Amino acid sequence: MNLCLLDWVIVCLSIIVAMIAGSAVKKFIGGISDYLVANRSMGFHLGLLSLMCTEIGMITYMYFAELGYNAGFSALIIGLPPFIAFIFLGKTGFILKPLLDMKIMTLPEFFSRKFGRGVRFYVGILMAVGGVLNFGVFPGIEARFINIITGIPEKHILLTMVILLSIVLIYTFIGGMVSVIITNYIQYTFLSIGMILITSFGIFQIGIPNIVDSVKLSLGEGGMNPFFPNIIKGEFGLGFIVWQLLLWTAMLTSWQVVAIRIFSAKDSATGKKIFTWSSLMFLSRAILPIFWGIMAFSYIGGNKDPLTSLPVMLAKITPHGILGILLGALLAASMSTYASYLLSWSSVISQDLVGTIIKFITKKEISSKTQIFISRMCLVALVLFIIWWSLFHELQGYLYFYLNMTVMIFVPGTLIGVGLGIYWKKARSWGAYSAFTLGAIPPLLYFLPNSPPTSMLGWGSFVLAFIGMVGGSVLQNILQPKTQEQKVS
Amino acid sequence: MKVLTILWFALILFSFITFCYLSVKIIVKGFRELKEMLLNLKEKTIALQKEENLKEK
Numbered sequence: 346m347n348l349c350l351l352d353w354v355i356v357c358l359s360i361i362v363a364m365i366a367g368s369a370v371k372k373f374i375g376g377i378s379d380y381l382v383a384n385r386s387m388g389f390h391l392g393l394l395s396l397m398c399t400e401i402g403m404i405t406y407m408y409f410a411e412l413g414y415n416a417g418f419s420a421l422i423i424g425l426p427p428f429i430a431f432i433f434l435g436k437t438g439f440i441l442k443p444l445l446d447m448k449i450m451t452l453p454e455f456f457s458r459k460f461g462r463g464v465r466f467y468v469g470i471l472m473a474v475g476g477v478l479n480f481g482v483f484p485g486i487e488a489r490f491i492n493i494i495t496g497i498p499e500k501h502i503l504l505t506m507v508i509l510l511s512i513v514l515i516y517t518f519i520g521g522m523v524s525v526i527i528t529n530y531i532q533y534t535f536l537s538i539g540m541i542l543i544t545s546f547g548i549f550q551i552g553i554p555n556i557v558d559s560v561k562l563s564l565g566e567g568g569m570n571p572f573f574p575n576i577i578k579g580e581f582g583l584g585f586i587v588w589q590l591l592l593w594t595a596m597l598t599s600w601q602v603v604a605i606r607i608f609s610a611k612d613s614a615t616g617k618k619i620f621t622w623s624s625l626m627f628l629s630r631a632i633l634p635i636f637w638g639i640m641a642f643s644y645i646g647g648n649k650d651p652l653t654s655l656p657v658m659l660a661k662i663t664p665h666g667i668l669g670i671l672l673g674a675l676l677a678a679s680m681s682t683y684a685s686y687l688l689s690w691s692s693v694i695s696q697d698l699v700g701t702i703i704k705f706i707t708k709k710e711i712s713s714k715t716q717i718f719i720s721r722m723c724l725v726a727l728v729l730f731i732i733w734w735s736l737f738h739e740l741q742g743y744l745y746f747y748l749n750m751t752v753m754i755f756v757p758g759t760l761i762g763v764g765l766g767i768y769w770k771k772a773r774s775w776g777a778y779s780a781f782t783l784g785a786i787p788p789l790l791y792f793l794p795n796s797p798p799t800s801m802l803g804w805g806s807f808v809l810a811f812i813g814m815v816g817g818s819v820l821q822n823i824l825q826p827k828t829q830e831q832k833v834s
Numbered sequence: 835m836k837v838l839t840i841l842w843f844a845l846i847l848f849s850f851i852t853f854c855y856l857s858v859k860i861i862v863k864g865f866r867e868l869k870e871m872l873l874n875l876k877e878k879t880i881a882l883q884k885e886e887n888l889k890e891k
Contacts, residue, residue: 388867390860418842424849530861530868537857544850557839569838622856629853636846 347496347660352669359535359673360512360680363528391526392619397626398529401536402679403487406634408744410655413638414647415743417560417568420638422581423745424631426589428624430597435620440598443767445616452599452759453697459766460774462701464781468755468762469697471781475754475788476690477730482747483686484509485735486652487679493656494672506732512676513683514728529681535674542667543659544633547640550662559643588803592749595760595807600752652744687724695723746799750791753803757784757810765814773827776818784810 348356412420434441449455453472457465488505491497497505560568567573571581579585597620634655641654649657663671699719700711711719740747758781765772765780786809787802796802 388864388871390863391867391871393856394860394864418838421842421845424845526871527868530864533857533864534861537853537861541850541854541857553843561835566835569835569842625852626856629849629856632846632849633853 347494348668348672349665351666352672355666355669356673356676359531359670359677363531363677363680364515366527366531389615389618389622391530393622393626394533395526395529396619396623397630398533398536398678398681399685400627400682401630402483402682403490403675404483404679404744405630406637406655406675407486407490407652408748409631409634410638410641411651411744413635413640414642414651414654415638416571416580417564417639417642419568419571419573419579419581420635421632422571422586423589423635424628426586427593427597427631428628430590430593431620431624431627434594434597435617435624438617439594440763440767441616441620444598444763452763455763455766456777459772460762460777464762464774464777466697466701467778467781468759469693469701471755471758471785473690473694473698475751475756476686476693477727478734478754479748479751480686480690480727481731481734482738482740482744483679483683483735484731485738486744488735489653490656491672491676493653494660494668496660503732503736506735509679510683510728510732513680513687528677532674532677532681535670536678539671539674540629540633543637543663543671546662546664546667547637547644547658551640551644556640556643560639563642563647582800584798584800584804588800588807591760591804591807592753592756595756596752598763599756599759652740687727691720691724691727694727695720699723742799746791749803750788750799753788753791753806754785755781757806758782758813761807761810761814765811765818769818771818771822772814773818773821773825775821776814776816779813779817780810781813783813 409420409423412423433439438445444455447455447458449458453465453468456468484506485502488502488509489499491505491509492499492502567580570579572579572583576582577584637655637658638651641658644658644662645654659668659671695716700716703711703715703719758777761780761784762772762777765776784806787806790796791799791802797805
């Protein structure tokens with residue numbers, strides 16, 4: 346075992362404290378509407394903290410460290426596109442301001458209003474597929490992280506996953522979504538201490554000259570220059586940058602966890618402020634873990650499993666006590682991510698998909714009792730699916746690219762659909778269907794053997810979605826011209 | 835290579851300092867906001883309970 350008694354005590358305490366604090370405030374909050382009201386009155390600093398906490402988990406560190414381990418300093422370029430996208434959206438209010446003015450809370454709501462219920466249902470299907478495949482690898486990857494850090498043998502991975510998910514369900518049940526803000530505060534305090542300590546310990550134990558030398562010796566110029574051999578052919582070259590800029594612009598407007606912060610802001614100025622400052626936080630969220638991956642490469646050597654390089658290094662360089670704080674913080678952060686992902690994806694499946702189908706077949710409104718039953722069944726099905734997917738799906742290539750590509754199933758269509766839906770008066774529902782369909786093809790190709798380069802699939806997906814949107818809308822405008830009433834509405 | 839090394843370390847240092855500064859700032863100021871928010875919620879709950887008690891009477 347890598348963890349001593351003190352570490353275990355700290356890990357257990359951090360989880361218990363977060364649970365107790367969460368349940369203590371629960372009595373002051375009536376229901377989900379109170380949570381939303383609290384969320385709307387949430388100040389700028391608390392909003393930023395909550396966003397960071399939800400968007401950081403063990404898996405975040407693992408995929409960034411994997412990139413740093415494999416690509417060296419070149420991988421640091423990955424931190425720049427989200428930084429630029431955040432600043433661009435925060436300063437210009439592109440897409441976000443019109444949505445705020447329309448008082449839209451979720452993007453499916455926009456699609457329903459602009460293009461009709463059919464498009465909303467279709468978006469729901471793509472979101473469910475992409476979201477579940479994305480979330481599906483979380484437990485397996487994080488269970489490996491926990492097993493390596495703690496020293497639990499890898500053969501017990503299923504047991505770790507089951508325990509992890511059980512704690513999440515208990516955590517969600519006791520704390521609930523309503524008390525997520527207070528638990529986020531405690532988690533972020535632990536997390537930030539952990540991130541500062543890992544960086545400091547790594548630098549002092551390994552040394553900057555050793556880190557630079559090992560990358561230069563083993564990876565050569567490719568480890569330092571992201572555009573090596575040239576800007577077109579480089580793994581992180583022009584195609585990659587364009588794809589990532591489009592992806593992050595799309596993600597920041599269509600990823601519900603991020604979008605809810607700006608849609609629920611007091612006014613567009615507060616929303617823009619949160620976005621502008623998030624740019625710096627998201628830069629650190631990528632740069633520091635990538636640097637840990639580079640340190641791991643220097644410390645443990647280049648012939649290990651890149652995905653597990655970070656926990657291996659952490660277990661070796663982190664002193665007892667600190668290791669406990671670190672694991673407790675990561676576990677707590679992952680739990681808030683799990684809780685919100687489980688609830689959001691199961692609600693997409695149960696309400697937007699299953700609920701709509703049942704309503705369509707029976708032609709009746711579903712009772713709230715039936716709705717709760719459907720939601721619970723979907724939650725159970727989702728938990729079983731992610732355990733199965735985590736155990737049997739073999740990852741190929743970078744985990745970061747896998748996660749990007751699962752999201753790409755619905756993100757290009759969303760960006761193009763919302764963008765042209767707002768700024769182009771001739772956008773129609775056929776265009777929206779085509780944009781989503783064509784935009785989803787390249788990401789699906791990624792899962793087939795011998796697929797084209799990932800960056801090409803990435804930017805190509807946006808190009809296809811754009812062609813689909815314009816082509817479909819023009820065709821519909823020719824075959825089914827808008828009536829005068831439709832034009833006015 | 836040397837220029838690139840300096841640039842990358844400048845970026846790492848910038849990210850690290852920014853992260854430390856912003857984390858301290860949002861933890862300290864976030865605590866005040868959290869306290870205010872909880873106090874507001876508490877007052878709201880007490881007012882609601884009083885209203886309900888009055889209605890029952």
